[in-house]
Amino acid sequence: MISTSRSLRALALLCTLLPSFAYSQRDDSRFDFYTRGAYRETVPRPQSILRYDVGEFHTNYAMMERVLEKIAQAAPDRVRVMDIGLTNEHRMMHLVAISSPENIQRLDEIKSNIARLADPRKTPNEEAQRIVSSQPLVVWLAYTIHGNESASFETMMQVVYQLAASNEPATLDILKNTVVLINVCENPDGHERFVTWYNANAVGDPDPLAAEHREPWSVYGRYNRYRFDLNRDNAASTQIETRHMQRAYLEWNPQVLVDHHGQPAQYFFPPAAQPVNPNLPPEQTTRWMSEFGRANAAQFDARNWDYYVRDVFDLFGPFYWDSWPSLNGATGMTYETDGGGFKGLRWRRDDDTIVTLRSAIAKHFVASMTTLDTAARNREARLRDYHDFRRSGIEEGRTGRMKRIVLLPGRDAGNTNNLVQVLLRAGIEVGIAREQFGSQSAHSYMGSETSAARSFPAGSYVIDLAQPQKRLAKALLEPETPQDAAFVREQLARFARNERRGSGALKESYAFYDLTAWSLPLAFGVEAYWTEDASAVQRDSASLADSSSTVAGAVQNGRAQIAYIIPYDTNAASALAFRLQREGFRIGVSMKTLNAGGRTWPRGTIVVRVSRNPDTLHDAIARLSRETGANVWSVNSGFYETGETGVGSEDIATLKPPRILMVADEGVDSSSYGALWWLFDQSGVNFTPMTIANIKRAELDRYNVIIMPDGSPDRYFSSFGKSGIETLRSWVQRGGTLICIKGAAVFAALKDVNLTSSRLVGSDDDDEKGQKPEEGKATPSPSPTPQPEAGSAQAGTRRRQQGAGQTATEQQREETDQTEKLEGVAPELPLIASPSARPGVVPEAVPGAIMRATIDRTTYLTYGYEDTQLPVLVNSGYFFRPSKEGTNAVIFSPDDKQQLRISGFVWPNNTERLLRGTAYVVEEHAGRGHVILFAEEPNFRGIWRTTIRLFFNAILFPSAM
Template structure:
């Protein structure tokens, strides 16, 4: 290239980036002097902040180098490992005199967090005067919100190297715990891709602003949104976070995010979870917000408060940390990640990655300054948070929660394990006890009830009362003023013409998350606290390495009396069978055992009628492994696998049935086929729906499957597979991607015996014009014919932020109160409303549904009703030609928990179907109106989903 051309190119580049360069005034190193022995991050990485996306290994080098050169201020601790074997690090930063007494500091704060260990207010005040405040800075929970990953390096350097008086004051008065890389797996996907394509082009449609679907780094390895996993607690990153917070017990917690149009920090938007001390929480949000504002105003930066980002859903990082006693806050920066190195704002202003990093750095440092300026007051309020919580637990109407192991003790134990992991005290009863006022979670009136030995008891008069109640109460309370504003929005929307843009609703996530309801565990809350003789349940940390984690591993759980927890030990009863092994169906352990046996080539069958074997009656759905149809190795393997999974199996030594017409040799015993599963995973699919299914299959049940794009599906030989699943997603996108030939191919495959399963939007595909694989139609669609526009489900209406907008006006989702029997929203009905015809999207509420117990998809359920999560605006009319396996009753109250729209939701949901089976030729088309694997949190419908995979290929 000639010199002239090079000069011209240089001028073009300079001109292109001139607006951005002109704005770069922020100096990361203005708060010195700095110790020369501690290297700047740029000296380690080779580039300045904002020039490159720093991958995990490089950030680890920065942390290690700074820690090694500033050992008097920094402790770098390994805190866990991800699925992809990346280390999770905590950096603990403070003054040398504090680092030498960390154990003493932790012990003092642990006393504040347990008022039973404090003799008086004066003693608490003395601890507050003499103890540094603990501030937790959390970076990078969403891996493609990448400014966090750069800002954390600058914050650690500032604290480790600066001798500026303000920084030294922070070090003397605070222990700063920094979760350096919350989601390195997601960030690595994003950083490697972004670095490979980025050129600094500010056009928002350029390739570097268009993150590929399969890369999408917001989520972790299993595509879980880690800012929604603190209820399910299924991911190792969440375990590490919880373990760290339980150890360090911060009084201030900041979760760093991006990207929004302008920076956000608290005060938070309404509503705020009512298990928090609302006025005190708002006081601290305001104090930290004003501190941040002063720092931003020095630079003339824009920001906003009290909008969008609430503290309601009990599984957000900010709300969860708040429920643990901290002032928990979300900070959202406006650059980095999808905005790449440079991007254009709506007025053509150039926004740079460096600016986004600078704002996170500035907010982090301002937060630390506010924290140390208010150290003593914040520590005093931290103590009062737990003390007043215990007072409420002792005097409130809801005093105790009782969980029954029931027919699936592993499901109950998995819930208990989650509670114990986050420091909630749980007792396992060793003798029966009685309550004179017990409230059934399913809504029955309070009554006297006897509880058996083996029940799990959570008394709310304990330090973690606020967290325990927030996670366990049947119906979280939702602020009435907030509800009023949403109903007013609805009225304004209904007055607008069809071509006028409607207001978006302010729900931000699901409004029902009660863990007993979500896990499908029988539960009661009581107004009294009868004496219980029992043992405290404990968690043995480190018992299960990350790579061996699965949701059914209970090696970590123990009881203080060293006796086993009820029903967790698996095995074969009756020794070596000569005829068959009976496996009672309907538990997580039984499903895992069955999948493992089929995967190893053993033959397992299902009884389609009540079975009599071994002198006992077994319900339809019972599984049978017949000895004469299996190799000799069956005996050893079923015994070993039953112990490993915790499942129960029973040896039977005769095929003769003592009663009834169905025994081991009956023709009603139908052999299962090993599931050969294809799951669609591409742009048509919700990545979190796919991820929850991936985790459910691979980690929870050990089921192997083949992920496939629609393009590959259209061209592949699918005859070798007996299950194809379309996760939640866009029905219209599915239809467009498949095309007529792809749809016809699926129809032919079903006719020949395939089982096609659709979830949410994947199920809505089957109702659409020119697809029509079901006689069901969505409520409110034109003449009850397939809708032309993609619909929303709870997975789509939930967890949608400004950086992940909804396809339709976004509901933002909220909840209600434990002791309440019905939703306030249902009570406040506007007058004179015309009969609704179109559903308004439901922000994830819990509903009672009826089960057709005679259908094979209901095998394993022993009740005629089930509580399910349902959200969105796609309500399926009952099928005229198929089986409506799970339905919403045509009359009576449907809502159990969460917000519903008065004179709309229940009126239109009544009589519709949650699960439909359309027998087609030799196969099935099965529709789930909502995701049965949602976040691996709502597990009450998991058995229906497993039945569609294990049983549908062989049953009609």
């Protein structure tokens, strides 16, 4: 029995931890948001403006803006509303600064002070200490990056009111010690889609099967207009919302950031799950996540609220709005509430308890305010650690093994410049070499493991890691980022158990949250090197483009008399070809080596004949060349001195303008559809979205290309049905081109569909299934390189990975040693392997690894590719047997001597063995038409630029073949 005195002491301690909240009722639907007063009567509560109570209705964007306006007008001494940019659908994004009147009056000074802390090269230690001792902390609270996570949106208004109106001592302490930046809605367009649909249809039924808990495919508000997940876009910043937010973030350089989400079964707050990105300093990262986590836990425990930590939500990939800020030096955190969104106003859990939108808002509100209380209480320590994060990053960049990354402009200078623009938008310093320079120890991203002396030409981009953004730069650019050893060991143990389970048994899931590889030079297809030295280089600073990320193109040699030649070795050339066709000009392609204008041009070169186009061609091609960044050469004579093909030859095939239909329906992956939509808009390509029901009754001959994005193979099969499949087959045979991506390619390869002779490896339709490998035989999962570095913050706590300078044999030996060390005690396995188990026969889904593919340069699908190897993303277990009747344009080499894995996690004795000899891109003729399969997304999240031209080729060229 606990003594009365001890109980009183415990109660007193709890009261000190909870100075500002009254205990809520167990019924969270009656949570009181106004216990942290007194409140200034001149500041209106959100409900008085909205005319409904918290959690009673979903607020649309315009009404939210009205709330902000009214509160800001009533509290100008504390509140500043700043516009940061328009969305694709022309909604203004806002950032609200809230602080004490004294801080509000000196916001520019505060920004300037933080900027000096962010660059320790310019700030002596004495000045840094002065800033730390007197400067308020900058805390960024972000809401509704996923538009249908609606509790976050509603919470934001309550937090704004609390900070603007309350005179409670703890709130005043927050205002004194912090500048709170509230990103009021990260995804306005997605949120508007969701709330418009929900408010028009909801009746408040908690039944999980009720219609209001199932957004239609066309509505799904998680994503932005182009169906991009904005919480996966930070690495490449393809979307306009991301660019607005990154620009504002780097203007303010916050020290704490919370991204508010929903809706797991229970509330989540950090500490984060493993793996954590190893570029983050472990002691500092762990300490601050624990500080904020314990503070939230105290508040939630006092209310008997359920929550969890260290599970599901990791801090590994640099694309999230917790990891990206963390790599900038902030304490970046994800909070996930348990209601709202698809759970609507009310949701019945599996134990028949009800979670409400209001209760979910209450939890986010408590967590937001607790975060601010904790930040204010730790102001000076957090500022000091922020400065140390940036300072130690510079030192690691100076002393670590990887000191510099070099990007060569290459043939596609515009594509390389696009990558540089990504880095500049992230605040990473990039130089442009004025002269040739060299390295004594350079490592190729695509070459052998050994380093070598290498010279680099003037014009190369130089990213030295001895800079304040070292950790983010390295995380984005390094060839590979290692994962936590214990985490990998646990996944391998689950895999070993699953391999022994029967075909109908419940399998253990794996804990990979997203990709395990993303290196931007590999994703963009840029020739890149990292070096172990960083000799002095005369350089200019690369600059961020104001509006366009492309390198301006031009017409060379003036106005053409005979033809214009478009070298087809850049993605911009594809865009120019599409733009010319859209404006009604006639173009062709050379199917053989072309001789024109005194030069030789490779197959795939685009030819625009003057005689076959109107006079407006000359001005149009000059304008479009500038806009797309593609270079064009004028040809003034059709005569050629050598070779057999010129601009007037019969081997110049006319390209018909694409008339594209794209499947847009339930079962189609929204992100796949959206990535293609965005790519088409960027490239000037028109298309018609159409549901499967309408496809089955449409006059398909109005279209010459049908694109089936990634989606559920079963859903495609059931939706098309036998008659729909025959409709597709007949249309292809009459001359159409059917492009099937990932899950749609699986659909096409089903024996009952038979649109291709290719089959899925390990499927029931696979006639080439090999023998089961010897049980117990395994090869290790290749380990990452070249981290962690000697002398880095990681070196003392994490075993050093093998170096990138090893030979393949040395690497394999160390991988074997590592696996044995990781395994330790063998994992507990099912006592008997099921007779229906198929170990090593069915590919295990790969969690986003970069693999080495081989190109067949004899097919039109690979026009514009000069190298024979290509880094591609493998992000599934969809491995395709080579076509028996057509062309396998891109394959994975069957040669055991060629390592397929470049970066990321693969399954031992499964991935590489089963992937060898399979096809990444398949093309087959059917009658007068074509069926083209892509095993994976060719434009994954807008990041994967290496395979875009393959996809464009599948649209542009089949009509001429």
